[in-house]
């Protein structure tokens with residue numbers, strides 16, 4: 001099940017994988033609707049994996065689509081299973097939507113995402129709903145957790161100690177590879193990419209560009 005406005009978010013972040021042999025992992029199979037959607041969107045060469053807790057999800061296995069039975073909140077099980085597989089380019093969390101499930105899966109799977117991969121958490125409105133232990137600005141919700149991760153986009157510019165307390169493998173992955181973190185109505189998208197130091201240019205009116213150093217050199221701590 002997907003909300004209508006999710007489709008423009010998919011288009012913005014996932015279009016580059018269409019028609020390619022991309023690897024897609026979706027948490028939450030239900031009646032296989034998401035698996036069908038991804039097959040239609042990405043094409044026959046994509047490899048799609050679904051995760052669910054119910055054995056019945058296995059009936060949605062087809063050519064190039066497999067199902068893993070696992071509790072998405074069980075970080076150890078996820079790490080064990082998926083560290084032995086080829087990395088996935090896209091991970092979509094559309095599972096149980098509780099705080100422990102969303103945060104546990106992010107902790108376990110973001111570090112295993114492929115370079116330049118995309119991690120999508122859906123239905124993050126549960127972070128505001130009391131029946132999911134949510135509430136506006138309530139500590140411990142998935143949305144507050146992702147907010148705390150945003151700083152890692154700028155890790156190269158931290159001055160002094162890195163004091164953020166996060167689950168360690170996730171923290172390492174965020175430091176090295178988190179290049180963007182987008183918040184939409186009910187959806188968060190975290191992207192991996194290249195974090196080598198950025199080159200700084202001066203642009204002149206005559207079109208000449210002068211390389212004056214990296215971001216580290218230019219704004220070194222006095």
Ligand SMILES: C[S@@+](CC[C@H](N)C(=O)[O-])C[C@H]1O[C@@H](n2cnc3c(N)ncnc32)[C@H](O)[C@@H]1O
Pocket residue numbers: 001002026027028029030031032033034035051052053054070071072073094095096097101
């Ligand atoms: C919203 S439905 C998935 C819908 C599907 N992605 C689609 O687009 O049609 C949620 C699914 O998550 C599964 N689920 C719930 N808790 C889970 C958990 N702890 N681990 C793995 N899957 C879980 C449920 O069994 C259910 O099939």
